[in-house]
Each structure stands twice: as C-alpha cells, then as structure tokens.
C-alpha cells in the first residue's frame with residue numbers, strides 16, 4: 001500500500017505540494033487528476049524518491065522512501081514500476097530484449113532473465129511478438145512491452161503517468177483492460193496520473209483531485225459521484241450536451257436506486273416530462289446515472305423533486 005503523510009514539497013519558494021495525506025490500499029487502482037501545474041508530477045517524483053519531500057513522509061508497504069539515499073533508495077525503488085505516456089523502448093533491441101534490460105542492469109543471469117521476460121510478455125499478451133523490434137510494433141503493443149518491462153523487478157506498485165494519452169480510444173481500452181487484469185492476477189497497487197476522466201471512470205476504484213498542490217477531493221469513485229456538490233463527481237459522470245428547451249429543468253442522480261422507482265414517481269405525478277439528456281455508467285460494479293428532463297409547470301416540477309427526494313433519489317431544479 002501507498003501512504004503519504006503531511007507531504008510537502010517546495011521549490012525555492014514555489015509550493016508544489018502541501019498537506020498531502022493519502023492512503024491507497026494494496027490492490028487498489030487510484031487515479032490522480034488535476035490541471036497542469038497542480039502537482040501531479042511532483043507527487044510521482046516524491047513517490048519514486050527522485051524528489052525529497054520538504055516535509056512529511058512517503059511509504060510503500062510500510063517502507064519509507066523519503067529519507068533514503070544511495071543503495072538503500074535503489075533497493076526501495078525496486079518495489080516501484082513506472083509506465084509513461086511513451087514506452088521509450090530501445091530500437092536496437094527486440095521486445096524480449098527490452099523487457100530483459102532492467103533485469104540485466106540488476107545483474108540477473110542470462111537464462112533467468114530471458115525466462116522471466118518471456119513470462120512477462122505472455123502476461124501482457126505479446127508472446128508472439130517477442131522477436132519484433134519496437135518499429136515493428138503498434139503504439140499499443142509498445143506500451144504493453146513498456147508495462148512488461150515495468151513489471152520485470154516484480155514491483156509492488158505500478159505508477160502510470162498518462163499511460164494512454166498517446167493512444168487511440170480502442171487501444172486505450174485494451175491497455176486499461178490489461179492494467180485491470182494485472183491487478184487481478186498480481187494484486188499490484190496502481191496509481192494512474194491522467195487528464196482523461198474517461199480513464200478514471202473506466203479503470204479506477206478511487207480518485208484524488210489535486211488543485212494548487214493540495215488535495216481538493218479524494219474518495220472512491222462512487223463516493224465522489226454520489227456527492228452532488230462535487231464538481232469532480234459531475235466531471236466523472238457528465239451529461240451529454242443538450243439543446244435547451246422551454247420549461248423547468250430537473251436533474252436527477254440515480255445511485256443504487258432502480259430506474260423503475262424514478263419512472264413510477266414521474267408516472268404518479270402525471271406530468272409530461274421530456275428527457276433531455278442522460279448518462280448511465282457502471283462504476284466499480286454499480287450502476288449510476290444522471291438524467292435531465294423538462295417539465296412545463298414549475299409548481300409540478302417542485303412537487304416532483306420533493307417526492308423524488310423522499311424516495312432517496314437526488315433531484316434538483318436546475319432552471
């Protein structure tokens with residue numbers, strides 16, 4: 001598990017991180033989101049020991065990274081695998097050779113590292129491409145090799161910095177599917193930095209929003225989405241754009257409540273409700289939905305919202 005306690009990082013008067021308290025349990029996939037300059041890269045660099053915190057601690061599986069130096073730091077770093085936007089594979093080496101590379105540096109014998117690299121390529125579904133050079137692989141395949149290479153030293157956590165930002169949506173899906181399956185099979189803890197909410201929605205169990213170096217919001221995806229005051233919740237489950245029509249607009253958030261319950265209440269009110277837009281997603285195994293509809297009579301809209309609230313359905317008049 002990853003534990004950050006009162007983490008602070010300052011660069012010559014610029015505070016990049018402040019008051020960061022974050023625990024990511026073992027086997028969880030956690031997303032870090034935030035605008036450019038929010039402190040995401042600094043957070044990752046503190047985790048890998050590339051930056052020393054100005055204050056606070058960073059620990060992985062109870063082993064403190066902050067405060068270590070030299071050989072001790074190198075050893076602690078082996079518990080961390082890194083995946084970047086571009087795999088940056090060595091062109092001169094085959095896929096197998098690229099996965100072997102970190103093992104070679106770590107001094108693992110030839111036969112052993114070859115065997116391990118083969119296992120890893122199989123794990124990422126690339127056994128048949130072991131002999132190909134990077135130029136003969138697609139972007140998604142290169143990223144798979146990059147992931148296999150990151151797993152070579154059998155890390156406990158995988159840090160992914162914008163792992164799918166250079167990939168098309170279909171390939172992104174496959175890579176996210178792979179990350180999920182690695183978590184299932186290896187029990188590895190994953191931290192994903194991304195600017196894509198769709199990535200968080202698809203693969204993460206929990207999320208942290210950084211703003212100006214501080215945690216603006218953190219929680220499980222369902223917690224954040226259920227919090228109707230949270231702008232992050234809205235970004236995670238956005239409504240498709242709609243053409244504004246006439247009438248009173250009602251917005252509903254459905255979590256753990258069957259659609260039937262909503263329809264029954266609307267039906268009982270005998271109002272002519274027109275659905276403007278809606279989104280239904282399965283988030284960490286639970287269905288959640290956001291619906292926007294229009295009712296002509298403002299009084300009827302208020303009565304409907306009150307009844308929905310009684311039934312445990314979050315609803316509000318938004319216009």
Ligand SMILES: Nc1ncnc2c1ncn2[C@@H]1O[C@H](COP(=O)(O)OP(=O)(O)O)[C@@H](O)[C@H]1O
Pocket residue numbers: 011012014015016034035036037038039040041042043
């Ligand atoms: N080495 C550095 N020296 C000075 N300021 C830095 C350094 N690294 C990051 N910063 C500052 O820290 C803040 C957070 O940066 P960063 O962690 O790169 O954000 P993000 O990755 O979210 O875009 C920014 O204001 C940035 O200018």
Ligand SMILES: [Mg+2]
Pocket residue numbers: 037040041042
């Ligand atoms: Mg950055």
